[in-house]
């Protein structure tokens with residue numbers, strides 16, 4: 001196997017055994033980036049200088065969980081002195097003066113940060129086509145989208161341009177691209193990972209999580225990034241788990257719910273068959289699988305497309321040209337400066353969501369939209385809680401199809417529908433992971449979504465780890 | 481005119497809390513720093529930053545709520561108030577919309593017309609915005625500069641019921657609020673520096689009518705006198721409009737100090753839709769009994785209670801009680817002296833006379849002068865024990881004020897003790913009698929007033945040290961037998 005195909009735990013073993021040095025690893029990944037980046041286009045910024053600095057500091061950090069491991073970071077996480085564009089013209093040249101908490105944690109763990117990855121502008125999108133700069137291509141088929149909004153991170157992991165990456169997930173932005181790119185993506189419980197330094201899209205839904213080549217790496221990365229942060233009031237206080245303790249091949253007695261309302265939706269038959277076949281394997285391994293009934297996912301989608309734009313309309317109001325980022329030259333007064341800056345700086349999808357959100361919060365409409373959506377949210381939360389009273393996990397597909405072709409969906413509503421399986425999880429605030437479960441007839445990867453109760457990451461990791469062993473497909477890599 | 485209409489006034493008062501750090505970040509709140517010195521990524525609203533609530537700020541808001549006799553919310557939350565302005569870095573202000581920290585209070589105020597209770601609708605927490613600075617004047621400046629030092633400084637907004645009927649009541653209410661905040665020591669309440677800001681809603685209605693008239697909102701009143709003058713002007717303006725059969729327009733008006741009138745801010749402040757919604761970056765605030773009780777313990781005797789006690793228990797005149805309790809430090813100083821000295825009225829005379837005069841001259845607050853409460857008590861005792869005369873006491877007091885020395889030491893070292901020894905005075909009195917034959921003749925002819933003149937001469941000769949009562953007696957003994 002090539003060095004760039006190795007997982008975090010494999011790289012760590014080789015470093016420990018003296019078979020590879022961090023410098024050799026970094027060199028191999030840099031060479032891989034050189035080789036494929038012009039075709040995949042995962043990165044907005046390649047941080048070679050930073051990577052070299054971190055490498056130079058290796059001796060001081062070698063006890064760290066990620067010492068010498070090449071990691072990519074989505075371009076909506078603040079990096080001190082390094083461009084953090086959020087895939088937007090608005091922040092094209094914005095260099096923050098501080099590190100996000102997750103970036104600090106990566107640094108402390110000795111990670112070597114390779115670059116900042118491409119994304120849908122301000123994380124709004126499901127294909128990374130909403131990046132203001134360029135499209136990212138799916139390593140399994142360059143004509144296909146990598147998914148989104150963390151498409152750059154997922155593609156970079158799948159293409160061997162990093163060992164693992166961080167993504168952010170507001171309605172599926174880690175899991176859906178992980179599914180499209182045949183890698184593992186975990187959205188933790190809301191509040192499990194600090195949001196400090198994550199440029200906000202929808203504050204009550206955003207979570208940072210790992211995108212990795214396998215489940216074990218997901219557990220390792222979670223050990224690095226999870227935990228309470230006094231800088232984030234919504235981050236959860238309490239003891240931190242060692243997620244690698246759940247890397248056990250054992251699902252016996254585990255109760256798994258299969259929500260009929262999700263599987264009854266109209267979606268790709270090959271995806272459905274692959275997911276159900278994987279469920280069958282878990283059953284054979286001793287899991288207790290039962291059909292359950294849940295609130296129709298379309299309600300969650302409707303609530304999501306009110307709550308997320310409402311919060312976004314407020315979160316993105318700060319981009320006014322006054323302090324940083326783009327400022328329109330075409331302005332006679334302050335009000336024109338605000339308007340023109342935002343007109344020039346934001347792309348269509350961002351503008352669309354700002355307008356939807358502004359409308360939903362306007363006086364006279366607030367009760368009918370925002371307040372009602374919040375009530376739906378409560379019902380959906382309760383619905384998940386009810387299921388988790390009796391079940392350990394819920395399984396659904398991650399996405400209704402395998403990776404869509406680039407430029408194949410021009411209708412925003414059609415695009416929103418690709419999030420149907422992932423959005424309810426953010427609405428409920430529970431954790432979920434997308435893990436590869438097979439390939440369709442065009443050899444494109446299929447993702448299965450494991451959903452757990454609040455703080456149920458451990459159970460998810462255990463079941464996903466077992467499934468990975470049962471399916472035996474994790475060695476398969478995209479050919480580039 | 482005043483019999484035809486009734487004035488209705490409600491005030492919205494912003495009070496800057498004097499915590500050391502800002503409401504949602506660790507930056508200092510110190511006034512007068514270089515522009516943008518007291519800033520960090522959080523209060524600059526940089527992408528990705530998050531607010532973390534300063535607990536002290538909530539402590540202060542609870543104290544304010546309790547002192548204004550409000551109900552304290554068990555469950556309170558923060559909301560975003562969305563609007564674009566260059567001094568607002570996030571383009572929303574974190575404030576409180578429907579669940580403020582405190583509600584339903586009232587305070588007692590007193591004006592020349594009597595005693596009134598004014599309702600307090602609510603007390604809520606919010607963050608302050610920055611400040612725009614223009615080179616020259618706002619219309620001539622090529623651009624604007626922004627100073628974000630003030631951004632994120634904690635504020636409470638205190639909203640009154642429309643319970644005030646005269647500008648004098650509004651001024652009294654504002655004064656009472658200021659005193660309460662000062663007694664709580666939660667704000668500097670300096671209107672000129674902007675740590676106390678006041679907006680007013682003013683309307684008129686025919687006497688006897690329940691329904692409110694159309695109101696104007698009055699802004700930019702930057703001193704206590706501006707509040708009174710602005711309101712008086714506005715009441716007169718509205719009266720004239722109504723008398724002419726015209727309508728009052730609902731609008732925001734600004735008080736122009738130099739023109740001495742209120743001016744419409746047409747269009748500039750048109751009805752905003754602030755699109756309030758719950759702040760997702762902060763968790764709701766839960767205030768339990770224990771927290772409330774802890775804050776209750778921090779509340780000292782408030783100015784109104786103290787004022788009443790000074791009158792009823794210490795027997796001070798209303799005027800004295802008003803002056804002494806009008807400044808928290810002055811009241812505290814007064815009471816500290818009283819713990820060593822038991823003539824409140826005599827003390828009050830000294831404090832309102834010499835002490836206040838020197839404080840005003842030097843721009844000091846009571847505890848900034850050289851006079852400590854214990855030394856003032858000592859000095860008053862020296863007078864009462866005839867060790868120094870009242871006249872000498874003024875001299876001693878000024879020395880104490882400037883040097884911080886003990887009055888006994890001053891009297892001792894500078895030989896200022898009153899001469900009450902008849903033998904010591906005998907020669908001086910005799911000499912004065914000899915030198916002033918005219919006055920002596922007057923006395924002998926029964927002109928009482930001439931005695932005063934002779935006493936004065938003895939005082940002059942002894943540089944004020946002679947005991948005037950004794951000198952008076954000696955002269956009478958010598959001349960009027």
Ligand SMILES: [Zn+2]
Nearest residue numbers: 505507520523
């Ligand atoms: Zn700050």
